[in-house]
Amino acid sequence: MVAALGFTALAAALAAGCGGGDGDTLTFGTASDPVVLDGALVSDGESLRVIDQMFETLVGLEAGTTKIVPELAESWVASDDGLEWTFTLQDGVTFHDGEPFNAEAVCFNFDRWYNFSGPLQNSSVSYYWQTVFRGYAENEDETLDPSLYESCTAQDELTAVIRITEPSSAFLGALALVNFGIASPKALTDYEADAGTVDEEAGVFQPTGTYGTEQPTGTGPFKFDSWERNDKLTLVRNDDYWGEKAKLGTLIFRPIPDNAARLQALQTGEIQGYDLVEPQDIETIEADDSLQILDRPAFNVGYVTINQAQPPMDNLLVRQAVAHGLDRQAVVDNFYAGRGEVAHQFMPPLVEGYADQVTEYEYDPARSRQLLQQAGLTLPVAIEFWYPTEVSRPYMPDPRRNFEAFAASLNESGFRVTARNAPWNPDYLGRQQNGTAGHLNLIGWTGDYGDPDNFVGTFFQSQQPAWGTNEFPNREIMDLLNRAERETDIAARTALYQEANQKIADWIPGVPYVHTSPALAFQANVTGYTPSPVSLEEFASVEFTEGGEEE
């Protein structure tokens, strides 16, 4: 402490220069370093955030929405059978290395992904290719399905034709994923993007080329400058960008794993913004005139899983009793700092296919008890209810509080709840997913892209132990979702998903209870950042307003 005071006078001189931003440079605090700057090989948000600034996809999303708009393709048309997609490309686009962007480059990228082999077929490496296109040219694992992708042909300089093997309504929207950003074929080849070694002991794929660590080359408004691992990653403006150029000259990403440390770095001006603000910090930030909070539209759902493999949960009357016994309004009102809304469906309202009307279950303890008696059970009905510890998620900032409130309301409603918990990852998630987390458990989901398939399709289209394997998924619902996925007519597809949502609400595999808006924090003088429901946020339009230079 004495020493600290001793430094005081000297330190004061530095303090002014200690911030990370001036009018031209913005420093953003992230939770961790990216893994590698190659969209095809990553699935984590921190990698994708950085890649998104340097790369562009054939189609994009309108800022702040999930609406598909032209990006590298200025227009597109699908054949009548839905199998052939013709993309007309933007003219006059060049990659950061000066190479021209054209139909051949587009096909080179798709063929690269399709021909992944060995460890590149690992779902922890090319997760999104598998999610959207399922398989590869030659599947090396028998659990993989045949590929949805068939071929890509460069019809002329600016026309790329992509053929798929069966109609898919999710195909176009999925192309907006950062993972499918178009990279310079020359850079991919020269810097050996696909080269890597496999760890003999643990089998981890380690890229050995320099493409993803030193030479990521896209067409976006920012280009790569330098990366000091664990310290900072610097991007600079692409002055040759074909569209509106970035307003910032330099964009720096600094990894700060600790949430409290991120907040303090924002307060001192060492960073100018960060993502996933903890709900308890929002008040502090809002009270500070030099800081601001931005809301990201709700794109998640928190729900209570009901495991039908655990009797008496296989009885619909009991599941109805659970739904009526959960005081969802109280939980949302009390524990979400005004940022939550009560959920009735397994997808947020802004996603296509959200039904206008589904069966809703008001909190009604008397009705619950009556339903349980009707099911022939003696009250109270003993159940095990699991919740995770050591985790905070946008849809459940403090799982224990949600659990306690739910347990209290269930105890009112004819149940006797036994509390069980486990640390989130991997312990709790493991139990939750393999169906050994009690009769009820708390869980949730944040969407990857703006499609109903990414919500209800993920949950209910295939058999999953989490719901109990005996009865669910209900055939009818599975068939509806399968049909919806193949339907290319948007109106017909939306109707199918709406029907599925109504059926799900009647079947009650679980009880959705909240959608929340995650928060980002910035210095007050930062403008032009538009939060997106799917976290695809451009820094190109970000700038400092007047006074931005005084840190």
Added chain:
Amino acid sequence: MLRFVVRRLLLLVPILLGLSILVFFWIRALPGDPARALLGERATEQTIEQVREQYGLDRPVHIQYIAYMRLVVRGNLGTSIKSRRPVTEEISRRFPATIELAAAAMIFAVFLGVPLGFAAAKRYGGVVDNASLVGSLIGISIPIFFLALILKWIFAVKLGLFPTIGRQSSQISIDHPTNFYVLDAIIALDPVALWDALMHLVLPAIALGSIPLAIIARITRASVLDVQNEDYVRTARAKGLESRIVDRRHIFRNAMLPVVTIIGLQAGLLLSGAILTEKVFAIPGMGSWLADAIVARDYPVLQGGILFVAVVFVLVNLLVDVSYALVDPRVRVSG
């Protein structure tokens, strides 16, 4: 002496072998598997099975161990599951950060603790003595985590005197040939970068150095009190030596022996304290890295990191033993 050092170094082999077995099996006894930790919420049973297979996690443990040791003897500690970088590469970046932090904390603790302890002993029972007693009790009993947060809150957030995160400000750009940022700044002959690196060390060093400071001050005090009642001190005084010289030559040098040992023993304490300090100040060092690896079940990082730390530990202890012999000619290490 040389035989002693060589013998101790040879002892490293069985120690590390035993430790590697312990760590290897202990990590695999942890509940939860890394495939699931890696895939998180996105995991399906199918993808987990696939990842387990690709990472060889479905093989018998002893087969996995032999495969691992084959790599280790070739100097390869494997690849981090999470960052997909070689563990040795990560260590080369992170170890200097922790050493720099620990060294700064030790410098703070020694250069403040020894004079404090000495002054307290010289004025035994006086104000300085009592104040330092209370001070060191507080120093020992405040959790590092709490002290780090308080220091940061007051001196960085409220007063704005120090940076709150990392090892250097984002506008500083110098090469890092050694990854010791202070040293790198000196090599680059960049006074601004040097000042910046030092500023980033002040608060973490104080937080991490507080417990060693208190211990060193108490040990110094007790040791000085012992020594100053020794016959040779009385003799020196009786000879009419100036008290300044008695203090320096006869008391201080002899009183330093136990202090040197304590400084060596603090090495372990510093590493465990570094985990918390690194977390609070977002310093990318060994401590926070290993702590995160436990949560993520990043086996290669845990195995490689712990083995590496163990080697460092054994070497530091050897160094302490050797320096002990150097400081005190009466101590003769025998082969």
